[in-house]
Amino acid sequence: MGPDAQPNAKPAVSRRRVLRWLLGFSVISTAAMVVTPMVGFIVPPKSTAAGSGGKVPAGKVADLPLGKGKVVPMGSKPVILVSTEQGIVAHSAICTHLGCIVAFDDLSGMIVCPCHDGRFNPATGAVVSGPPPAPLPHVTVSVEGDDIFLVPG
Amino acid sequence: MDGHASPIRVLRLLAAACLPAAALLIALGGGASAADPTPSTSAATPSTSAAPVIGVAPSASPEASPIPAPPVPTPIPHPADGGTNQCVECHRAVNDRQAAIATAWEGSIHAKGGVTCADCHGGDPTSDRMGIAMDRTKGFVGRPSREQTIGMCGSCHADPERMRSYNLPTDQYAKYWTSVHGQRLAAAKDVRVAICIDCHGSHDIKKASDPTAPVFPLNVPQLCAGCHADADRMKPYGIPTDQFDIYSRSVHGVALLEEADTRAPSCASCHGSHDAKPPRATEVVEVCGKCHTATQELYLQSRHAELKDAAPKCWTCHGTHDVAKPSEKLFFHPQPPDYQCTTCHDLQARTLRIQLDRFANEADRRCDTCHHPDSDIYAQVEAIAGALSEAQGAYDAAGGRIGEAAGMGMIVGDADVTLSEAKTSLIKAQAAVHTTKLTVIAQTAGDAQKKAGDAQAIAQARLDESFFRREAMIVVVAVIVANVAALWLMRRRLDRRSAVEAGDAPGTPGDAPGTPGDAPGGE
Known part of the structure; x- marks a missing residue:
């Protein structure tokens, strides 16, 4: 002190x-x-490319005319959206043959793999011709107003 | 004069008559293997061991004109059975063998379609008296000969009206007589060749779509092997008998026999069924292209395809029965091969000509079997192989980096998508090899390499982020530890000071070290 x-x-x-x-x-x-x-x-932080279990926005209905299709990302997997008479449907865009990314062929109106010419039914994803051994897996689509959402399975 | 000339004239006539037949027989005997470069361990007769070649003008090896099909016989006439079939009732009672035949027929597609015993054997199916039912004077045929059997089947199956309700083709009869089997039967009356019942059965005929039918796609290889893998049966024809063994190890065989993938080709897919014969060099691109449509399109753009008859075809690089999964090893031999001019050139005609025997050896199905290291094309092949190798390397590296990032808990979905795009380009580049065009291949391979690089960059960014966060965590934890340590030291110093003060003022209650909450003047 x-x-x-x-x-x-x-x-x-x-x-x-x-x-x-x-x-x-x-x-x-x-x-x-x-x-x-x-x-x-x-x-993890939200990302447009990563599905976190919820719905993933996949564009506008107006941007997908009837009879057309396009590939969009859903998380780590590309998905192909097709506008059909029965509505908008989606399938995995990974070819079941060797894993190439398929595309919508406007000329034939089919989903076509660019690698070995595998062809799929755009409405069902079933194999039409070529080497793919299995159909494209279905992906659930939700259309809300003008917005298209993909629902990861 | 006539008396001396006649024997010579007769001999000449005989020779003239025999030569075409002999030529046909030789052509048929060698036809099964002459255009087939599959390596075989089976011994071949000298008549079929001539080196098969392609690239010669078609006129240089004219094929013998096929013997036309005999007219389609009319169906065997017999009284209408009126829904009764006495044949079955009687024969079932004869003995076990006859009973088994009756049972087999009852389970057949013919029985379901109303085709009865009398349709093939003649006779009167309404009578239970043998003398009437099996009266040869009234058209009973009994057991038809093998040659008769073909016509008997054709009498119904070549009739469009009769087959209309079954939606069955009616060209099998005509096709059969164009096949190696039919032609040998027609030319040499060789009844050992396959006829309808050898493949379809006789009394127990089933639909081709029935998985238990011998002609169901999954069963076709074993069906053909039943004869063609039988060395004794094939000995007179001098053709190999190891095709089934070779095929069953090929990508096609594994897909069909092990994976039960009915889209995979069986023997009939390439050779035909009723019109069975080996595909010719001029046909093989179309035959393979039936399934490999995209590859055929690419091939037809190639310099190879421009060579037409002299061109290397699918089987030059991929083989026939032993088609394996393609890989980069198809570019070069590990060591320079033994170059023979005649492998690819007809020295006398000074034309390109591929000697298929050389390519029967899988180890020689390489680009540098024809393209010498001193040639410009060899350098192009090197560039193609290099471009693909670099793209593959970039793809593998990106995949590895993405795996690292994913293993550290990072989200790599966008990198995965980019890698899928790289994979698409890589596979397209590999397929583009069939164009033989360096610019096309290099461009696609470059695209694959770029996308793989993008995917790797994304993955690397995730890894860098992960490292940063872990390093930041270490700093934070270090700060926390230092803070706690500083507080602990501070508290200890305060406690000591309190103890000293308490020592200076004894008797002060509740100020003992370690009980700060009890401090009387704490607030």
Whole structure:
């Protein structure tokens, strides 16, 4: 104790209070710093290319005239959308032969694989001709107003 | 004069008569293998061991004119059975063999279609008296000869009106007589050749679409092998007998026999069924192109296709019964091969001519079997192989990098999509090899390489992000640890100071170290 010390006088802010504040701050900041990156890993940032379990926007109905088709991404997989008489349908765009990305052929009105000329029925995804051993898997489509959504299975 | 000249004239006439027949027999005997470059371990007779070649003018090896089909016989006449078939009733009681025949017929497609015993054997099916039912004077045929059998089947199956309700083709009879089987039967009266009942059965005939039918696509290879893998049966014809073994190991055979993929070709897909014969060099591109449509289109754009008869065809590089999965090994031999001018050239005619025997050996189905290292085309082949190799390498590297990023928990969906695009371009580039055009192949391979590079860049960005986040985590944790340590030190110092102060003022209650909450002047 210094010569000017007055043992019986109470300080304005006690050491214990300072200590509590510091401990509280440390606990809260520690928890925040630990939890934040964990949440970042667990709940990844939303991306237009990544389906996170919900519906994936796939364009506008107006951009897909009847009898036409186009390939759009759904997460890590390309999907082919086709506008048919029965409505808009979607299939996996991965050819079941060797895994090339198929395309819609305006001339024949069929889904065609550019690698080995495998052809698929645009409405059902069934193999019409060529080497593919199986039909294109179906993908669920939801049309809400003018918006097309894909529903990952 | 006439008396001396007659024997010579007779001999000349005999020779003139025999030569075409002999030529036909030789052509038929060699035809099964002459245009087929499949390697075989079976011994061939000398008459069929001549080196098969393509590239010669068609007129240089004229084919013998096929013997025309005999007229279609009329169906065997017999009294209408009126829905009764006494033949079955009686024969079932004769013995077990006859009973089995009756049972087989009852389960056949013929029985369901109302084709009865008398339609093939003649006789009177309404009578239970043998003398009447099997009266040869009234048209009973009994067991028809093998040659008769063909006409008997044709008498119905070549009749469009009769076949209309079954929606069956009616050209089998005509086709059969164009086949190697039919021609040999016609030319040499060789009744050992396959006829209708050898493939379809006789009494137990089933629809071709019935999986238990011998002619169902999955069963065709074994059906053909029943004769063609029989060395004793094939010995007179001098043709190989190992085709089934070779085929069953090929991509086609594995797909059909092991994977039960009925789209895969069986023997009949390439040789024909009723008109069975080996595809000729002039036909093979069309035969393979029936299924490999895209590849055929690419091939027809190639310099190879421009060579027409002298061109290397599908089987030059891929073989026939032993078609394997293609790979980059088809470009070059591991070591330079033994170059023979005659492999690809007719030295006398000074024309291109491919000697198929050389390509019967799988190890010689390489570009550099024809294209010498000193040639410009060899350099082009090297460039093609290099472009594909680089694209494949880029694709593999991108795939590996994406796998790393995915393994670290990063979202790589966009990289996967880009990699799929790269794969599409890579496969297109590999198929474009059939064009033999370096610019086309290099452009497509370059596209694949670029897309693979894009995919790898995306994956690398994800990896960099992951590394950054992990490094940041380390810094944060270090800061936290330092903070906690500093607080701990600070608290210890305060506690010591409190202890000292407590020592200076003894008797002060509730100010013991470690119980800060009890401090009386804490607030």
